[in-house]
Amino acid sequence: MDPNTPRWGRFAACTAAAALLATGFASAPAYADDDTRHCVITLDAVAPGETSSEVVDRDCAPGEEGRRLQRAATASTLIMTWYQDRNYAGDTADIRKSGGPCDSRGYGISDVGFLWHDEISSFKTWNGCTVTRAYEHSDYGGHFGHYGSDRVVYVGDHINDAISSFRTWNG
Numbered sequence: 299m300d301p302n303t304p305r306w307g308r309f310a311a312c313t314a315a316a317a318l319l320a321t322g323f324a325s326a327p328a329y330a331d332d333d334t335r336h337c338v339i340t341l342d343a344v345a346p347g348e349t350s351s352e353v354v355d356r357d358c359a360p361g362e363e364g365r366r367l368q369r370a371a372t373a374s375t376l377i378m379t380w381y382q383d384r385n386y387a388g389d390t391a392d393i394r395k396s397g398g399p400c401d402s403r404g405y406g407i408s409d410v411g412f413l414w415h416d417e418i419s420s421f422k423t424w425n426g427c428t429v430t431r432a433y434e435h436s437d438y439g440g441h442f443g444h445y446g447s448d449r450v451v452y453v454g455d456h457i458n459d460a461i462s463s464f465r466t467w468n469g
């Protein structure tokens with residue numbers, strides 16, 4: 299047996315542990331209030347025959363500037379708010395769309411975008427969006443969480459920090 303093999307095995311294990319540790323630190327909620335980031339993501343209407351809404355605008359700013367941005371976005375209908383941490387804490391994103399409230403067809407967000415990949419831990423839905431599915435992968439793939447409430451204080455261990463796409467509708 300090659301005497302180098304176990305050494306490489308140990309090296310690989312150490313690297314994996316270091317990567318996990320770094321991820322843990324990155325998601326720890328150890329920020330001051332103004333270090334949070336707040337976004338407004340605006341979706342287009344779902345085109346006939348399509349299942350997803352195009353993102354037509356995405357704007358983020360830190361702290362109070364970001365909250366002002368969210369308060370100013372009143373021309374469209376708020377359908378979701380995403381939170382980086384459980385209990386509606388940390389970075390936030392308001393998801394808005396043109397037109398009226400959520401209907402039974404609802405909205406699909408096929409990719410939450412690079413800022414929000416594997417980050418979301420809680421969310422709220424608004425304006426008639428009463429049922430939501432959160433998926434592990436883009437384009438509604440992998441395992442998912444199903445929620446029949448417009449207030450989800452924690453998405454659950456099975457999908458926490460692992461969400462890449464959403465569907466939400468009036469059910």
Ligand SMILES: [Ca+2]
Pocket residue numbers: 325381382383384416417418419458459
């Ligand atoms: Ca999180």
